[in-house]
Amino acid sequence: MKTIGLLGGMSWESTIPYYRLINEGIKQRLGGLHSAQVLLHSVDFHEIEECQRLGEWDKTGDILAEAALGLQRAGAEGIVLCTNTMHKVADAIESRCSLPFLHIADATGRAITGAGMTRVALLGTRYTMEQDFYRGRLTEQFSINCLIPEADERAKINQIIF
Structure with missing residues (x-):
């Protein structure tokens, strides 16, 4: 089983369904007590929302790219960004992190x-x-x-x- 890297916290409430659905899918496929191998980096949404409001999208791209690199160093084999809006900076993440990126x-x-x-x-x-x-x-x-x-x-x- 591969290890999934989740970029979450934008908001933490929107991250929960990703974790739940991934694990439900694993349980359905493998049965028993199986669960997904997941690494989660949850950012501080206050900082992200402030950057959004100020139009500082490059800064949010840097924050999320660094988080993705941290997930890569920790052993993630792919990245999922647990929010629609922050896909605005998906290119910044993909250009700096060599892992496969699932674009929503x-x-x-x-x-x-x-x-x-x-x-x-x-x-x-x-x-x-x-x-x-x-x-x-x-x-x-x-x-x-x-x-x-x-x-x-x-x-x-x-x-x-x-």
Whole structure:
């Protein structure tokens, strides 16, 4: 079994389902008391959110790339980023860490196309809904048309998330 490196803490609440679902998948596949070999680096979300708010995306990329390198040194064999929004800096992580990186938009795109859909509603933080790092990848790599809410609805959704 390979060791998965989880980059989490953005928020810690959103990291929990990744750990749970990975372990449920292992239990379903292997049975008994088997569980996943997981390394978790949980960052301080306060620092990440502050960088987001200030537009300091390069700094968040540095923080997460360093965390990924730490997971690599600890023995991880692949990286999963446990948040949608921070995939905005996925390139910074992938360019500095040589481990395979599971991009959430790729997994999402495969699930959407596998279900026979080509048009979906995209909900998330305002960064995820308004910027191109997620929506653009779905469009360019999977020919998926993403619908986003109106500005006032996006603001409300973002407020609910944060």
